[in-house]
Amino acid sequence: xxxxxxxxxxxxxxxxxxxxxxxxxxxxxxxxxxxxxxxxxxxxxxxxxxxxxxxxxxxxxxxxxxxxxxxxxxxxxxxxxxxxxxxxxxxxxxxxxxxxxxxxxxxxxxxxxxxxxxxxxxxxxxxxxxxxxxxxxxxxxxxxxxxxxxxxxxxxxxxxxxxxxxxxxxxxxxxxxxxxxxxxxxxxxxxxxxxxxxxxxxxxxxxxxxxxxxxxxxxxxxxxxxxxxxxxxxxxxxxxxxxxxxxxxxxxxxxxxxxxxxxxxxxxxxxxxxxxxxxxxxxxxxxxxxxxxxxxxxxxxxxxxxxxxxxxxx
Amino acid sequence: xxxxxxxxxxxxxxxxxxxxxxxxxxxxxxxxxxxxxxxxxxxxxxxxxxxxxxxxxxxxxxxxxxxxxxxxxxxxxxxxxxxxxxxxxxxxxxxxxxxxxxxxxxxxxxxxxxxxxxxxxxxxxxxxxxxxxxxxxxxxxxxxxxxxxxxxxxxxxxxxxxxxxxxxxxxxxxxxxxxxxxxxxxxxxxxxxxxxxxxxxxxxxxxxxxxxxxxxxxxxxxxxxxxxxxxxxxxxxxxxxxxxxxxxxxxxxxxxxxxxxxxxxxxxxxxxxxxxxxxxxxxxxxxxxxxxxxxxxxxxxxxxxxxxxxxxxxxxxxxxxxxxxxxxxxxxxxxxxxxxxxxxxxxxxxxxxxxxxxxxxxxxxxxxxxxxxxxxxxxxxxxxxxxxxxxxxxxxxxxxxxxxxxxxxxxxxxxxxxxxxxxxxxxxxxxxxxxxxxxxxxxxxxxxx
Numbered sequence: 106x107x108x109x110x111x112x113x114x115x116x117x118x119x120x121x122x123x124x125x126x127x128x129x130x131x132x133x134x135x136x137x138x139x140x141x142x143x144x145x146x147x148x149x150x151x152x153x154x155x156x157x158x159x160x161x162x163x164x165x166x167x168x169x170x171x172x173x174x175x176x177x178x179x180x181x182x183x184x185x186x187x188x189x190x191x192x193x194x195x196x197x198x199x200x201x202x203x204x205x206x207x208x209x210x211x212x213x214x215x216x217x218x219x220x221x222x223x224x225x226x227x228x229x230x231x232x233x234x235x236x237x238x239x240x241x242x243x244x245x246x247x248x249x250x251x252x253x254x255x256x257x258x259x260x261x262x263x264x265x266x267x268x269x270x271x272x273x274x275x276x277x278x279x280x281x282x283x284x285x286x287x288x289x290x291x292x293x294x295x296x297x298x299x300x301x302x303x304x305x306x307x308x309x310x311x312x313x314x315x316x317x318x319x320x321x322x323x324x325x326x327x328x329x330x331x332x333x334x335x336x337x338x339x340x341x342x343x344x345x346x347x348x349x350x351x352x353x354x355x356x357x358x359x360x361x362x363x364x365x366x367x368x369x370x371x372x373x374x375x376x377x378x379x380x381x382x383x384x385x386x387x388x389x390x391x392x393x394x395x396x397x398x399x400x401x402x403x404x405x406x407x408x409x410x411x412x413x414x415x416x417x418x419x
Numbered sequence: 420x421x422x423x424x425x426x427x428x429x430x431x432x433x434x435x436x437x438x439x440x441x442x443x444x445x446x447x448x449x450x451x452x453x454x455x456x457x458x459x460x461x462x463x464x465x466x467x468x469x470x471x472x473x474x475x476x477x478x479x480x481x482x483x484x485x486x487x488x489x490x491x492x493x494x495x496x497x498x499x500x501x502x503x504x505x506x507x508x509x510x511x512x513x514x515x516x517x518x519x520x521x522x523x524x525x526x527x528x529x530x531x532x533x534x535x536x537x538x539x540x541x542x543x544x545x546x547x548x549x550x551x552x553x554x555x556x557x558x559x560x561x562x563x564x565x566x567x568x569x570x571x572x573x574x575x576x577x578x579x580x581x582x583x584x585x586x587x588x589x590x591x592x593x594x595x596x597x598x599x600x601x602x603x604x605x606x607x608x609x610x611x612x613x614x615x616x617x618x619x620x621x622x623x624x625x626x627x628x629x630x631x632x633x634x635x636x637x638x639x640x641x642x643x644x645x646x647x648x649x650x651x652x653x654x655x656x657x658x659x660x661x662x663x664x665x666x667x668x669x670x671x672x673x674x675x676x677x678x679x680x681x682x683x684x685x686x687x688x689x690x691x692x693x694x695x696x697x698x699x700x701x702x703x704x705x706x707x708x709x710x711x712x713x714x715x716x717x718x719x720x721x722x723x724x725x726x727x728x729x730x731x732x733x734x735x736x737x738x739x740x741x742x743x744x745x746x747x748x749x750x751x752x753x754x755x756x757x758x759x760x761x762x763x764x765x766x767x768x769x770x771x772x773x774x775x776x777x778x779x780x781x782x783x784x785x786x787x788x789x790x791x792x793x794x795x796x797x798x799x800x801x802x803x804x805x806x807x808x809x810x811x812x813x814x815x816x817x818x819x820x821x822x823x824x825x826x827x828x829x830x831x832x833x834x835x836x837x838x839x840x841x842x843x844x845x846x847x848x849x850x851x852x853x854x855x856x857x858x859x860x861x862x863x864x865x866x867x868x
């Protein structure tokens with residue numbers, strides 16, 4: 106029952122720099138997986154393209170995926186969704202992710218991105234559970250949620266804890282007040298999502314979740330993305346053979362800390378100069394101007410994925 | 420070093436006391452019915468997974484032709500002093516009685532039944548009910564009679580039960596077993612006296628054996644025939660029944676989900692809604708709405724708007740130990756791997772039905788019209804008809820939703836209503852009708868389209 110429309114209508118989607126870096130990092134990983142014998146081109150992509158379809162465009166252009174389905178829950182957007190569909194190979198369906206997951210074929214491999222723009226809810230966790238049961242071996246699941254305190258206006262110190270106990274009680278496992286501190290909500294959200302996924306995978310002997318992503322970023326709201334492969338020993342072997350050189354953003358251990366996508370503020374001229382020195386050694390500084398060392402460090406990690414924005418007068 | 424053998428032998432009286440503790444009298448009687456049906460399954464060579472095959476299409480040469488045999492009969496009777504269960508389900512062979520039937524737990528070589536699993540049901544049931552037990556059983560060739568005086572036997576260190584061999588019936592159709600129990604345990608005597616016990620037991624039999632009753636077996640309770648209480652799953656031209664089948668670790672699983680047929684007053688009863696789970700055709704859970712069947716874990720939590728939901732989960736295996744039931748057969752073994760997998764699939768199969776109901780009750784009206792039309796067309800199906808259907812996802816074709824309506828409600832003084840009735844000259848009109856009429860009048864005069 107998820108609405109994707111709220112942020113879609115508020116924000117010019119393709120200008121969300123950190124989100125775009127995240128998409129490009131996911132593409133980078135999928136290319137590496139393709140090299141490691143995952144037939145990514147033949148995967149079916151199901152996402153929430155809203156009226157912008159940014160992820161659909163880059164997955165089609167850069168990966169060649171052409172079996173694509175975008176689900177949109179807000180039926181008032183139907184005409185705009187259809188009008189904005191960028192390629193013929195993208196099918197659109199006006200329904201919630203909840204309704205589409207049970208219909209995903211178990212004979213196909215899926216790339217499913219449950220890209221919500223709200224904090225974890227019991228419905229989101231049910232979707233993740235259903236995905237854990239339905240997605241075929243070798244499929245990739247990615248889940249994005251908001252990790253701001255869910256109830257910011259409340260002056261109750263325990264509002265986040267109360268919220269999680271209401272929405273995710275079964276998947277919380279242990280409860281420690283620290284888990285609900287603002288800086289830890291991304292970990293707690295990840296934990297309940299992974300627990301719901303594992304619950305959905307119950308009884309699938311020999312099948313495990315192999316993590317790939319655990320991103321945190323903020324273009325405005327702080328968001329978290331977690332994702333990985335539902336696979337058997339076969340997939341595990343292929344994942345182990347994947348070239349991970351330079352992919353510092355990967356989080357292939359379930360307990361690893363999140364990768365924080367940081368976007369340093371730089372001008373176009375500054376970027377051109379930095380780019381000419383990339384990839385740079387640790388501790389490198391430009392001679393022409395001073396940039397904080399951690400900005401250089403951050404830039405070094407994201408420059409390959411970082412879009413350049415310019416005004417285009419059409 | 421000296422080794423000493425500690426005495427770990429059971430103290431019989433205490434053992435019997437613990438053994439019968441955790442089950443209800445109803446469970447005991449169902450255990451005895453299970454034994455009778457198992458005997459029937461053995462004698463008539465019934466394949467329980469076929470107990471659900473489609474009903475025969477008569478004469479036209481299509482479909483399987485059912486062998487016409489009279490259903491067996493199980494008579495359960497009780498009064499203040501005596502409980503009896505008598506069946507003509509084939510009887511127990513003397514060899515089996517001597518070597519298997521009275522052991523506590525199956526031996527490794529035992530040929531187990533389809534409904535009896537652990538080899539404890541019969542013993543647990545009879546010891547639970549009373550202290551003076553007589554069992555008589557006859558097959559075609561031979562028979563036996565056993566009397567167990569429980570009070571004296573429980574203090575006797577020996578673990579054997581003597582019986583007397585008698586003649587058979589010479590006709591397999593009337594072979595059968597009778598169990599008669601007197602000298603009830605105190606709490607059991609009280610339950611038998613209760614005014615609601617018979618009704619409750621009858622309902623449980625009607626539900627638990629709804630797939631067997633009248634087809635393979637007739638059960639009477641104190642002389643009255645128990646009619647099967649069918650599972651109210653339904654379908655129509657506009658709404659199908661979802662189905663999924665899979666096999667896991669030697670257990671065949673078939674899942675169905677759909678809408679309930681409405682009852683005679685045209686309503687869905689929350690009491691009937693939920694998951695029905697059967698192992699080898701015997702119902703283990705009926706109308707379950709708890710986490711046990713996935714509500715609130717993967718499925719949404721059960722709320723009243725889901726009262727039109729019916730789901731069935733059938734588990735079959737020739738090895739009943741592999742089935743996910745617990746020892747009382749009134750619940751599921753949550754650790755069972757096949758059940759863990761099934762539970763997640765139940766959430767998948769059931770989800771589209773829940774979405775239909777979400778849409779049906781999404782507005783401020785009590786029921787939205789397009790969905791209500793679908794719901795009213797639902798007719799109950801014989802589950803056996805569904806067994807040949809291929810796997811499908813639930814789908815309901817409802818017309819596009821009409822304009823959403825909102826209920827308008829307000830209070831008016833009786834005197835005001837009276838004035839309106841008088842002005843209209845409609846003294847018999849209900850308040851509701853007057854409300855609607857005056858609202859329409861306003862629309863027509865003040866804001867015409």
